Amino acid sequence: QKEVEQNSGPLSVPEGAIASLNCTYSDRGSQSFFWYRQYSGKSPELIMFIYSNGDKEDGRFTAQLNKASQYVSLLIRDSQPSDSATYLCAVGGNGGFKTIFGAGTRLFVKA
C-alpha cells in the first residue's frame, strides 16, 4: 500500500515567520512531488512541483526533496494570514495516473 504521510496539525505560526510543512512517502519509485493549497470548502490549487533532489524556490515558497530519506517539505517564508489553509502533499510516478495524496496539514498564521 503506497502511502503519503503528513502531520494533520494544526501548525500555528505568527505572521512573518517561516512555516515548515513536512511529508514522507513510502514508494521509493516515486518521481513527482507536489504541494497543493486548499482553503476551507474550496478545491485544491497547485503551489509547486519538484522532480529532483534539492530545493526549488518560487517566491515565498520553497519545496525541498530528499529521495534517499523519502521526504519532501514546503517552506513558506514571511507567512501571511492569507496562507492559512490546508496544505496537501502529493506523490506520484511518471505521469498523473497514480498520484497519492496525503491527508493534509492545516496551517494557521496568526496576525
Added chain:
Amino acid sequence: SQTIHQWPATLVQPVGSPLSLECTVEGTSNPNLYWYRQAAGRGLQLLFYSVGIGQISSEVPQNLSASRPQDRQFILSSKKLLLSDSGFYLCAWTAGQSFYGYTFGSGTRLTVV
C-alpha cells in the same frame, strides 16, 4: 486559457437515489480527466481517470461509474447512492503528454441522507 467547470456545487440526495455530476474543460483538446473524492479528514482518493473519449479506468470498485461522451466532458454517475458516497467530489484535468500537477474544478459537495 484553460478552464474547468464542475456542477452542481452542492447536492443533498437521499439514499438510493441516482447521481450525475458533470465536468467540462475549455481551452484545450484531448485532456486527461480525473474524478477524485475527498472524505472529511482524509486525502484525495482517485476514483476514475480517462485518457480519451470512451476510455475509462476505475481505481476503486464501488457503485459509481464514469463516462466520457465527448473529448472535454467527464460525467460521474451512480444508480443508487449509499451513505458512504457522501464527500467532496473533484474533477481535474492534465495535459495529455506532460504532467505538472492537476488543475481541479471547484468541486461538488455531496451529502447523502
